[in-house]
Amino acid sequence: MPGLLLDTLNGKQADRLPVWLMRxxxxxxxxxxALRSDKGGFLELVYDHAAAAxxxxxxxxRFGFDGAILFSDILIVPYALGQNLWFEAxxxxxxxxxxxxxxxxxxxxxxxxxxxxxxxxxxxxxQLSPETTLLGFxxxxxxxxxYMVAGQGSKDHHAARSLAWSDPSAFAxxxxxxxxxxxxxxxxxxxxxxxxIQLFDSWAGSLSPTQFDRWVxxxxxxxxxxxxxxxxxxxxxxxxxxxGDKLPAYxxxxxxxxxxxxxxxxxxxxxxxxPAGLPVQGNLDPLLLRAGGPAxxxxxxxxxxxxxxxxxxxxxxxGIDKDTPIAHVDRLLSVVRANRA
Numbered sequence: 001m002p003g004l005l006l007d008t009l010n011g012k013q014a015d016r017l018p019v020w021l022m023r024x025x026x027x028x029x030x031x032x033x034a035l036r037s038d039k040g041g042f043l044e045l046v047y048d049h050a051a052a053a054x055x056x057x058x059x060x061x062r063f064g065f066d067g068a069i070l071f072s073d074i075l076i077v078p079y080a081l082g083q084n085l086w087f088e089a090x091x092x093x094x095x096x097x098x099x100x101x102x103x104x105x106x107x108x109x110x111x112x113x114x115x116x117x118x119x120x121x122x123x124x125x126x127q128l129s130p131e132t133t134l135l136g137f138x139x140x141x142x143x144x145x146x147y148m149v150a151g152q153g154s155k156d157h158h159a160a161r162s163l164a165w166s167d168p169s170a171f172a173x174x175x176x177x178x179x180x181x182x183x184x185x186x187x188x189x190x191x192x193x194x195x196x197i198q199l200f201d202s203w204a205g206s207l208s209p210t211q212f213d214r215w216v217x218x219x220x221x222x223x224x225x226x227x228x229x230x231x232x233x234x235x236x237x238x239x240x241x242x243x244g245d246k247l248p249a250y251x252x253x254x255x256x257x258x259x260x261x262x263x264x265x266x267x268x269x270x271x272x273x274x275p276a277g278l279p280v281q282g283n284l285d286p287l288l289l290r291a292g293g294p295a296x297x298x299x300x301x302x303x304x305x306x307x308x309x310x311x312x313x314x315x316x317x318x319g320i321d322k323d324t325p326i327a328h329v330d331r332l333l334s335v336v337r338a339n340r341a
Contacts, residue, residue: 002195005066005133008311009196009235009258009279017304017312019336020067020135021329023319024059028326031058042087046072049119056124060132062326063333067133067196067313068124070189072117074139074200077181078148080114082107091152098151102163102170104177114185118192125193136194138186140201140240141178141219148174157206164215175219183226190231197227198237198260204250205242212246220254228255237281241318248273263288263317267306279311284332290321292328300335 002010005018026032032055039045046052055071075093079085081104083095125134142160150159164171186197204216224236239260240250251259251274261270261282274280284303288296304314314336320329 003131003133017314018066019314020065025055025071027322028324047116052120053123069135095151121192136189137198140199141175142215143203196235201240204240224255281313283317286316290324
C-alpha cells in the first residue's frame with residue numbers, strides 16, 4: 001500500500017497531513033554530526049553509500065517523517081558530466097573548470113559517478129517501511145548551470161545570466177547537456193527504488209520573466225515530460241524557489257505533479273492561483289522553525305488552513321537551518337499531526 005505522502009502527491013486528501021522537511025537529514029541532528037565527523041568530508045560521506053543511507057534514515061527513526069529524501073547533493077550531475085567537485089570548509093562547493101563561455105564539450109563524462117548514489121537509494125529502500133515514501137531528487141537545469149558556469153554559488157548568478165543573454169546558443173547547449181544527464185540520473189534513482197522525485201530550482205528567482213520562461217519553465221517541462229513517459233506514475237515535485245508571481249505559470253506549463261512553495265509566498269494567494277486539486281508542498285519559514293514559540297504554532301496552523309481544500313504536504317519553504325533545536329521540530333510535528341487545519 002502506498003504511504004500517506006505518495007497518496008497526497010497523487011492528488012488524494014486525507015484527514016492527516018504528510019510531513020517531511022527539506023534538509024531533514026543534516027547538521028541539526030547530533031547523530032549526523034557524529035557520523036560526519038567520523039567519515040570526514042561531505043563528498044566522502046555522499047559516496048559512502050552505507051553512510052549516506054544511514055544519514056537518510058536518521059530523521060525517519062527520530063521523527064517518523066512520511067518521506068525520506070535521499071542524502072546526496074545537486075552537484076552530482078556536473079560531477080558526472082566531468083567537472084571536478086570539492087567542498088571548501090565554510091565556503092561551500094567548488095567546480096572546475098569553470099564554463100564561463102558555456103563550452104562543456106571539452107569535459108570527459110564520468111557517468112559511473114552516479115552508481116554509488118543508486119546504491120544508496122536501493123539500500124535505503126530496503127530498510128524503509130512501505131508507509132514511508134522514498135524521495136529522489138536533482139537540481140533543475142538552470143540552477144545546475146549557474147554552478148557549472150561560475151564554478152561556485154553566487155548571490156546574483158551574474159556569470160550564468162550574462163552568458164544566457166550574450167550567447168544563448170552556447171547556454172542552450174549547456175542546458176540541454178544538463179537535461180540529458182539529469183534525466184538519466186533520475187531514471188536511475190527511480191529504478192533503484194525512488195517513489196517520487198523533487199526538482200530543486202534553487203536559483204529560479206534571479207531571472208527576468210522572459211529568461212524564466214526559457215531557462216526554467218521550458219527545460220523543466222521537457223524533463224518532466226520525458227520522465228512521465230519513461231517512468232509513468234512517479235510523481236514529480238517542482239520547487240522553483242523565489243519564482244514569486246511566476247509560480248502559477250510554472251505550475252501550469254511544466255507539468256509537475258506537485259508544486260513546492262517557498263516561505264515568501266502567501267499560501268492563500270497561491271491556493272487561489274493554482275489549478276484545483278494540484279498538490280502543494282510548503283511553506284513554513286525555516287527561521288521561524290529555528291525561533292520556535294507561539295508564532296511557530298500559529299503560522300503552521302495558518303498554512304494548513306490556507307491549503308485545506310487541496311492536497312497538501314507540510315514542509316518548510318526551504319531547507320532546515322543547521323541551528324534549529326530538535327525540540328522545535330518535535331513541537332511542529334505535534335501541531336501538524338494533530339490538525340488538518
